[in-house]
Every structure is written in C-alpha cells, then in structure tokens.
Amino acid sequence: MIYDPVPIAAIATAPGRGGIGVVRISGRNLAPIIRALFGNTVLKPRHASYLPFRHADNSIIDQGIVLYFNAPHSYTGEEVLELQGHGGPVVMQMLLARCLEAGKDGGLRLAQPGEFTQRAFLNDKLDLAQAEAVSDLIEASTEAAAKSASQSLSGAFSKVIHELVDKVVHLRMLVEATLDFPEEEIDFLEKSDARGQLTTIQAALQKVFDQAAQGALLRAGLNVVLAGQPNVGKSSLLNALAGDEVAIVTPIAGTTRDKVTETIHIEGIPLNIIDTAGIRHEHDDAEPGGIVNAIDTVERIGIERTWAEVDKADVILHLLDASRGPTRADEAIVARFPDGVPVIRVWNKIDLSGHHPGVDQMSDATHIYLSAQEHAGIELLRQELLRIAGWEQTGESLYLARERHLIALKHAHEHLQQAAEYAAQNDQSLDLFAEELRLTQDRLNSITGEFSSDDLLGVIFSRFCIGK
Template sequence: MSSLGRHHDPIVAIATAPGRGAVGIVRASGKQLQPLVDALIGAPLKPRQAHYGPFRDATGQPIDHGLALFFPAPNSYTGEAVLELQAHGGPVVLQLLLARCLEAGAGIGLRLAEPGEFTERAFLNDKLDLAQAEAVADLIDASTEAAARSASRSLGGAFSAEVEQLAERIVNLRMLVEATLDFPEEEIDFLEKADARGKLAAIRAAVDAVTARARQGALLREGLRVVLAGQPNVGKSSLLNALAGAELAIVTPIAGTTRDRVSETIQIEGVPLHITDTAGLRDDAEAGDEVERIGMARSWESIHSADAIVFLHDLTRLADADYQAADARIAQRLATADPARLLQVFNKADTGVSAGSDGRLLISARTGAGLEALRQALLKRAGWQAAPEGVFIARSRHVQALKQTAEHLAGAAAHASQADQALDLFAEELRLAHLALQSITGRFSADDLLGEIFSRFCIGK
C-alpha cells in the first residue's frame, strides 16, 4: 500500500457509503488541520463539541449547513487531529465539500485518503493493534449477527488480550531459559527446578484453546463454501430453494435445466453458508449441448474449491442400473476430494420409497423433511461448535499464525526432552513462537502484509 511511505500527509475522504442518505460525512486527519477549519468554518471549534453552521466555498458562500466536530491529537480515532463535517447526504453536496477541503488544504499537502488509511493511521499511532484494526473491517462486512458481535469483541481487544497473555507467558519462559544459558556455572538443573516442561505444557494447552476459538471466529467471518453436486434431476435446485427459503433456481423435470452455477448465502446458527447449486453431472457424450458441457466443467471447478460437498442422490432411482452406474462414476471422480468434505444425502424421502436402515441422511427438498439434520451435518463438517458468548472474530492468517506458534512450541518440547544439552535450541523455538504470535497483533509485521490488509478496507475508514 503506497500510503505506508506517506503516512505523515494530511488526508481527507467521504466517510459514508456512496448514494443518497440523510447524513453524509467528510473526514480529514493530519497533524495540522487549522487551515481547513479557517476556510470552511471560519470560527474556532471546541474539541469534541458539535458546531452547527455553514460550510463555506472559496467565495464565502455556503455549500451546505451542518455539524463540524474537531478531535485534537492524540484523542481521536487516528491519533492525529481529526475534522468531521456532517452534511446532508447527497452525493453532489459531499463531492463539493470534498473538493473544497482539497482546495483549502493544498498548502498543507492534503490529499485523498487511500482505502483503509484512517484505520491504518490508528494502527501506526498505537490506537489499535492489527487484530483490532482488522476487526473494524470485519464488523463492517459482517453478514450475520453472530459475526457482528464477535467482530465487536475483537475490536474491543478480547482477541488481542488473549494473544498478549500467551506472548507474555512465552517471554517469561524465554527469560528463564536464557538466564540459565547466561549463567551455566550455576549448574542448575533448569528443566526440573524451574518446571520448564510444566510451564511449556500449560502454554501449549492455552495456545490450542485459543486456536480452537479462532477457528470458530474464522468460520463466522468467512463462512463455509458448500456445493450441491449430483446427476441431473436429483433435486439440487429444489434443495437450494428450500435452504434459502426463496425460488432462486429454476426447477423443471427437464435434464440440464441448470446450466450454470447459482449461489446464495444463508446462515445457520450465525455461520454464513455460501451454497452453490451446480449443473447436473453426467458424461459429456450425454450433455445436451456445449452450454451444458461448459456448465458441468464449472461444476467441477466449484467442487474442487468447496469446503463441503453435498453429493445428492435420488431415492426413487436407486434401483435403476444406469443411474447407479452414473452415480458410481461421479463417486469415483469425487474420491479424489478430501473425504471429510463429502456428505452423502438422499433426496425425495417423501415419495415413500424404502430407504433402508444404513444410517443414510434422508431429506425431502419438497416438504422440508430432514433439512435441519442436513444443516447440523454441514456445521459438523465445518468443525463448528455451538458458539459461546466469548467467541471473537478471526481470520485465516490468525489461525495460521497460531498454528505456527504451536509448531514452534512442539519443537521446544522436543528440545526440552534432551535436558540442558539443547537449551539454546529450546530458547530459539520459544523466540520463533513469540514472533509468530506477535504477527497477529502487528508487533512484528512486514509492510507488504499491512498493505494487503488495509487495501481491502473501504475508502474513508
């Protein structure tokens, strides 16, 4: 992100979403914003108090009337001086205000903010750590109530506090190890008398517990990609409609009706499920035309990238040899997928066909029978557990960092088993575990990582 080299420039942006609204906000941040206050307000502003009046153009004429709020550094969102102009939410009005700010701030180098740059400055000025900064975007993007509440907890520092507690425990253990390395003449049996193994085991258990909760948080944020796969006319489109509670996909008895992927996001217990209905799978030679063949190719693309695959079968055709053979060919191709992702589901249970007693997951997309069992099975495939109130939002990178921490702690445990002869390697693994944890909160992060994270924010936040 180019702003990393320009974070001392004053910046300005429209902070509200595009379109018409009752109120629109133009926000500026920088070390010195007095020229903006003088040019647009023409009167002193008391810190953190709303001032109502005209916002003036270069000739002194009002662009609009609204509220101006000034937050002096460091007591602001970004840690710099912040000026907010709350005007009527028309796009033209806001663009005029933005242009006037850039005109009035030309002498101090005021420029348009880049995506996420206000929050980036909050991070750079130690108002937020990186996990909290990411939670800002996650709260804005939350697609379920559970995700929003979890993002709010992360923004409040719940996740960061747990990470910092783990880091502190690792640092304390490092201090004991390195002190022993510095004073070998003491001839202390460090591993026994300092209970290093016990301390390390407790830290590893704590990391595992936080990792489990972070995985739940990542599910809340990112959801589960579910693909409905199977032969034509097994009821995939009907199942999508039943799960979504809306007629999203066209349903007919004609094979090959679904030509392309149809997707919908639903939620189960607060977890977003991104469900994709795919074209029916059959041999290319049986496809009606080139469009259907392209649709089937896209179906396989979706299957390969899915977190969970619902392989849907038609109970009414299980006795049909040709149907069984086609199902077997699909199953053989699906066998290359991770078996943990595959869920065998049998549709049309409402027809009265005997389904046997082999523990099959039976549903009826027409009547809704068995759908709740299917929902729970999908959550189980995702590794979801009923969310306790304390779950915090997390990202894949957080889970990966915790995994790396656990791996380094496992390495430390292996060296600990060799007693004092491997204390230097023990200390090194603890150092690497500490660095992995610090990458979550941004204590140790590369600039390219920061650029990747903040470039995904909306402009004005």
C-alpha cells in the same frame, strides 16, 4: 511501514443516498484547512457545531454538523475533522472536492483504502488485530459474527495473545539467565519447573486456537456446492435450505444453466450454498440406434463451471434420486470429486421412494435421506453441515480470526512442540530451547502487529474500504 504525515480526506459513509453523509479529514495540523473552510470560527474539540459548508466563492454547498477532534484524542491519533451533511452522492462529492481544494497548500490528498485505520495502528491507537476487527465488523454477515468482531475490536483477542506472550517471555527470561550463568550448575529444568510452564503455555495456546478457529467460521463460512445429475432436485434443495424460492424449479432437465449462490445461516454460521448445472455426458442420453441427443453449447459451459465450483468447494452435497437408486453416471461423478473434500451423499425424493428421513454414517460418506419438496429431513442435513464445519456451541467468547491468525497460532504451536522435544533432553539443549521460545514469541507478536513486515501491513489495509 513509513508514516506519511500528509493530511488525508475521504467520504467515510457508504456509496449511495442516505439521510447523512460524512467527509473525514485526518492530519497533524488542520488549522489552515479549518480556516479555509470556516473562516475565523473556533471549533471546540469534541463538540458539534452547526455550520454552512461553502464553496470558495462563498456560495453554499450544504449545511450540517462539524466535529473536530484534537490529537491524540481521535480515531487516528491525529487531528480529525468530520463534516456531516445530507447524504446525497453529489453533495458528498462536492463537499470532498471543496475540502481537497481548501487543503491543497498543505498537501491534503484523497485517502487510500484503509488509510484512516492504518494511521490509527501506526499511532498506537489500535493494534493490528483490532484494526482488522474494524473491517470484520463492517463486513459481518451475521449477528454472531458482528458480536465476535466487536469482541476483537475491544481488545479481547489481543489481550489473550499478550497474556500468552508474557508467559513465553517469562520462560525465556529464565532460560536466558541460565545460559548467561552456566557456572551455577543447577538443574534448570527441574528447579524452575520449565516443563510445567511449557505445558501450561501449550494448553493456553490450544484453547486460543480452538476459539479462533470457531470464530474464523463465523467470518468466512463454508462454500457448499450442490452437484449431481440433472433433475435430481438440486434447485429444490437450495430453496428448502434458503427458505425461499431463490432458484427456478421445473421438471425439465437442464433448467439450471449457471450457478446460483445463496448465503444462509445455521446457528450463526454463514454457508454459501452454490446450486450448479446438472452434470451429464453426451452418451447419457443416447437413444436406440446410436442417435445421441447433443448437449448444447450453453449447457456444456454450465457443466464446465459446475466442475470449477466443485474444485473450490469446502463441502460437496452430491444429490441422488432415491426413487431410482444409484446409476453409473452417479459413480462417474463421484470419481471426479477432488480428494480431501468432505462429501455428503444426499438421497432426495424420499417422498417418491418410500424411505424415511435419516442419516447413515457409511465408509464412503455420510448418506442423508430427505425430501426437498416436502422439507422432510432438511434439519438432518443442516446438523451434518455444522458437524463437518466443526462448529460447537461452547458458550465461550469467540474471536473473529483471519487465516493469517490461525497460521501464526499453528506455527507458534509447532515451535512449542519443538521446544518440548529439546526440554526432554534436559539441560543439554537449552540454547535450542531458548531459540524455539523466541520464534514462538515472534509468531504470536505478528498477530497484534508488534512484529510484522511492511508488505503484510500493506496487504491488510488495502482490503479496507476507502474512508475507513
């Protein structure tokens, strides 16, 4: 990735009104900008100065705290200037405009999303996994997610990746040395315990993958879609899971016309519960004599959107009315569920059917009996959702991994598996064994950014907020 030395500026605090707002500037030589803003005032590095912020005509915009960080002792590794004023949006925009005006001769420009953190990465202040953890910490939706993101930001995830790489490099060194000196005629695999070292690396990689996969749940959560016929209690179940009246509940079929999404947390795992319009067909309401109660346009659009959400679901909660049992309409709904998506058959209204709260693990799906109205059996559903998510309270540190981390770890595991197959052929395939170890190392290095394409870096940092 090409490093752009031009200084950048942006509002570093969230949009809206607040007690304090921050404008941040980063670049290699900020002395001309500092002189334009504050005259001959000397800013001592890492010390706060209370100063007026002035327009070019010397009129005052605001008064606040100025912090100057000299390179490389700053977040970005460059010189950094932070102006902390009152957090009104108009004040912040005026202050940013004044900074851009003061720095125009030096090429000062507005920062792109994530550009401050990108410069921290390019200046070796953070590796790529730590840089991503900055965004994850800002976006964390639970205390557990924030804690795991903080772990990654501190370098814990990067450390275990580096330890894995070191083990792979050590084994590569032994293999390459053997390939360079074939006249030694020694049984390399036996004398160096290459197979034992490889097994140790595989076990360590599996442990990291398991912790990262758990952390990925904390970051992204699961999309859980409530689907079923009208008036089976989907909205009531959403309210029961959320612990609040987030959806309108009436005895009138078709009350929910569009999706309602509520994020809840179960043991720190975010679950995006999506209530959808009830699914029915034109013939479901056919009256004697062939007269059909037509589904209106709004309800039809709602049903189409329901199926769109079902197709994107991580878990489907198929709600059925326990007081009336399964119907052919329920079977038709099941037939349209996508393959490979876990389905929980939720038998609601057991307060009317006489069933007791319970769980049945059956061949077609897990069946749970509950009453959303009475909040009976809700905890059984919560625990089943955690089971499907694969969540385990391990007591170990988790890393708030992203999908690309999991893919890299999975590919590294595949290369190690292939290396093990070559190792089984004794010394006859040492060159192929060495190549698989090299590919393993490349996959692991891509996590921390020691081996990453410019396109990948561009995508990662473009998803950050401006000012970070």
